[in-house]
Amino acid sequence: MSQRDLEGWTIAFDLDGTLVDSAPDLIGTLNRLLVAEGLPPRPLEAARHLVGHGAMALLKDGFAEAGAEWNDEGGKVLFDAFIADYIANIAVDTRPFPSCVEVLDRLSARGATLCVATNKRTDLSLALLDALELTNRFAAIVGPDAVSAKKPDGAHIREAVLKAGGDPAKAIMVGDSTTDTGAAANAPVPCILVSFGYSDVPMAQMGGDITIDHYDEFEDALDKLIA
Known part of the structure; x- marks a missing residue:
């Protein structure tokens, strides 16, 4: 060449x-929010496919897979919490x-x-x-x-x-x-x-x-x- x-x-x-x-940091943020809502965290390997479509999609799909119902009013609060946590932990792993x-x-x-x-x-x-x-x-x-x-x-x-x-x-x-x-x-x-x-x-x-x-x-x- x-x-x-x-x-x-x-x-x-x-x-x-x-x-x-x-994925480790994105799923880490998702799991902290799930636990705070009394829901089970998602294993990393089982949740890797959730990554790549944007933060809101990750949040919605992650909560759905954890068995939670989604509503847009509460979703806005969760989204803001997701962004704040993720920014604080954006390059840990x-x-x-x-x-x-x-x-x-x-x-x-x-x-x-x-x-x-x-x-x-x-x-x-x-x-x-x-x-x-x-x-x-x-x-x-x-x-x-x-x-x-x-x-x-x-x-x-x-x-x-x-x-x-x-x-x-x-x-x-x-x-x-x-x-x-x-x-x-x-x-x-x-x-x-x-x-x-x-x-x-x-x-x-x-x-x-x-x-x-x-x-x-x-x-x-x-x-x-x-x-």
């Missing part, structure tokens, strides 16, 4: 379940997936523009990436509040790429869920799917162009897509 062979390409990454393993940071640095060295297109609120995404010292690796970090329509609408990817200064015609999405593969198809852009994320949909039904099991496989997958 040439030294700057990715010049002009923009790679958009999902956040939770794609760049970082944030959350870490980038193995080899992720090294891959990001190599992609930048090859000339690629990197951005984040996530259904996590922009302020929470920035807080997490700041805590992990990853923010400066991305030209734009774009949550659902910063776009006209969130994933799986393709507008989320297109607008994130534009905010990063890139061209949506030369963009690739990286994600771990049907929300990501759907957004990529609707953009339309190619999609690299990671198998180590939070979706409970079988890999064969996920869509995407190439699936990787570890970030060590990422650059080979990317080069195949571009070729």
Whole structure:
């Protein structure tokens, strides 16, 4: 490969379940709220699939799986409590997936523009990436509040790429869920799917162009897509 062979390409990454393993802290916050309401906590492995669709969805689905009825009036109070607890514990156990940071640095060295297109609120995404010292690796970090329509609408990817200064015609999405593969198809852009994320949909039904099991496989997958 040439030294700057990715010049002009923009790679958009999902956040939770794609760049970082944030489930321990998100489920930790959920469990503290469940216990405070007299409900049983959810085991981490049984609740990982709840992550990736935004805080309100995590809260609603988590309470439903714990056997609680949801009402919107009480839900607003719970949501505010969830956000406050999560911000206070945003990077206790959350870490980038193995080899992720090294891959990001190599992609930048090859000339690629990197951005984040996530259904996590922009302020929470920035807080997490700041805590992990990853923010400066991305030209734009774009949550659902910063776009006209969130994933799986393709507008989320297109607008994130534009905010990063890139061209949506030369963009690739990286994600771990049907929300990501759907957004990529609707953009339309190619999609690299990671198998180590939070979706409970079988890999064969996920869509995407190439699936990787570890970030060590990422650059080979990317080069195949571009070729």
